Amino acid sequence: EDKVVQSPLSLVVHEGDTVTLNCSYEVTNFRSLLWYKQEKKAPTFLFMLTSSGIEKKSGRLSSILDKKELSSILNITATQTGDSAIYLCAGLSTGGFKTIFGAGTRLFVKA
Amino acid sequence: NAGVTQTPKFRILKIGQSMTLQCAQDMNHNYMYWYRQDPGMGLKLIYYSVGAGITDKGEVPNGYNVSRSTTEDFPLRLELAAPSQTSVYFCASSPSGSYNEQFFGPGTRLTVL
Numbered sequence: 001e002d003k004v005v006q007s008p009l010s011l012v013v014h015e016g017d018t019v020t021l022n023c024s025y026e027v028t029n030f031r032s033l034l035w036y037k038q039e040k041k042a043p044t045f046l047f048m049l050t051s052s053g054i055e056k057k058s059g060r061l062s063s064i065l066d067k068k069e070l071s072s073i074l075n076i077t078a079t080q081t082g083d084s085a086i087y088l089c090a091g092l093s094t095g096g097f098k099t100i101f102g103a104g105t106r107l108f109v110k111a
Numbered sequence: 112n113a114g115v116t117q118t119p120k121f122r123i124l125k126i127g128q129s130m131t132l133q134c135a136q137d138m139n140h141n142y143m144y145w146y147r148q149d150p151g152m153g154l155k156l157i158y159y160s161v162g163a164g165i166t167d168k169g170e171v172p173n174g175y176n177v178s179r180s181t182t183e184d185f186p187l188r189l190e191l192a193a194p195s196q197t198s199v200y201f202c203a204s205s206p207s208g209s210y211n212e213q214f215f216g217p218g219t220r221l222t223v224l
Contacts, residue, residue: 004153034212042201042215043154088153098169099144099213101153 002027004091006102013079014110021074021105027091027098033072035063038086038104046074046087079109113137115216117202123222124192132187132219134202142205143185144169144213145177147198154201160185192223 007022025033032050036043047056049065049072056063063074076083086104118133136143141162146154156169160179174196176188189196199220203213
């Protein structure tokens with residue numbers, strides 16, 4: 001059965017800390033892995049990863065895929081209270097319609 | 112560009128009632144999806160569509176039906192609502208499949224009592 005597992009499930013840090021969120025996947029005919037940030041409503045897109053070992057960066061956030069280990073990490077440096085959210089990762093299979101989401105990591109950044 | 116829109120935002124149903132959740136996108140995307148998100152959980156795919164007239168089941172299709180008569184609209188029908196269908200429902204769209212992000216609507220919070 002296809003699955004995506006995220007860890008930790010929740011995390012509390014102080015502003016300025018660096019955090020690493022983990023995502024492991026088992027997705028048949030895997031094609032890409034996506035990271036989303038979910039605040040109060042709809043998930044918003046962060047990164048799409050298709051190639052192993054290539055880091056994607058956006059400001060203080062970065063992510064990398066390891067196809068050998070079937071995993072990905074999302075790093076957030078110098079965290080801010082605005083980073084408090086649920087971070088979701090999802091594995092996409094060929095065609096993109098089979099999308100398996102993990103349960104998410106709930107991050108809380110204290111001022 | 113409104114993106115993906117969903118109506119209603121909130122709804123309370125009684126057990127056994129039916130309703131349709133509306134979803135529309137104005138980005139000319141071929142792929143559309145319906146997900147449900149239960150508290151503390153990730154998103155589960157209910158149904159998806161790869162184009163007008165083509166729909167298929169996702170992980171959790173029981174108790175739901177969909178149709179896709181146009182590129183823009185992808186309504187989700189709940190027949191005989193049950194308390195287990197209490198959830199937040201998200202509609203999403205993408206230009207195509209594996210190499211495109213999905214754009215999400217704001218969600219519909221449904222409670223079945």
